[in-house]
Amino acid sequence: MLVIRPVTMADLPALEQLAEHAVPRLTNLPANRDRLEERIVRSQEAFNSEIEFPGNEHYMFVLADDEREEVLGTATIRAQAGAAEAYYTYRQETLIHASQQLNVRREVQTLALSHEASDATLLCALSLNPRYKGTSAESLLRRARLMFIAQYPERFSRILAVAFPGYLDSKNESPFWESVGRHFFARSFQEMNHIAGVRSKSFIAEVMPQFPLYLPLLTPQARAAIGREHPAHEDALAEMLAEGFVRSRHVDIFDAGPIVKAERERLETFRRAAWHPVRVRPEHALPDAEPAMIANQTLGDFRCIVARYALSPTGQLMLSPQHAKRLGVEEGRAVLAAPLTLPSAVDALDEGEM
């Protein structure tokens, strides 16, 4: 049975595999044993501390098959995207270049380096065994983090953000990087992506151009990549838009991948999540019902599974003994449940401020 739980040190070899096989490689999930080990320690600290407001915590989860003792995926919440170091993005802006004398008026799009997203809580570092791509396990891995945030709101920011890997061409090169970053770093996108994961990011501030970029001066390929996700992440982006995230004006500074954000109260999972007392019933006695994410209420032993949203007439959530055991809950204890299926997405650009 598949379950989401906090990472433990025993998961290190599996995490290394997941980091190596992430497509593309992720800055927040460096394929480097020492860095991953630090992240596990850090995550355990976060789960086991009393925290009143978001700071430099990372909460790292794994998707595990408990019977087969196999780790199939991982995902992280960074309580504050830019807690220790600033979180860098490019913000899309419009400038008006006008001359009355010449009777011209031009709107010019620019990208300006920004730290504005630093306060947001970031959902990041998701990697899944490809066998499970497109299954409910993938949705569980992606969205169980929202079930966790819903339970411990004081630990996170009101604004949640997700940065999707940006567009890479068939040669695995980033057209945006080739037109922008390359001039300042003289390294390939893949190398920089790696360095940003294993070393401190202060080099970004030191070497990235400080002045806004004028889009007409970039290559057409680079312009076309702005706000465009990596082909392997189309479904993931669609799911988060269906969840209620909207595209922000911000894009990644290396590959121009889209950054989506939302006030957490607006997300489907937050709006539809409800507490129910548990009633344990034999598997065969459970009525058919839509699938739901179901989470227990124990911070350091957080568990979240997919099971049927089977409610008794008085609002008890009926769980099989196996499901109750996975969640570590007894009859009468409350669990948080939210439907797994989302209404279809509207892909809108948020006009508000980030």
Ligand SMILES: NC(=[NH2+])NCCC[C@H](N)C(=O)O
């Ligand atoms: N695709 C990347 N690796 N981007 C570099 C890191 C940028 C990221 N927004 C940060 O400040 O951490």
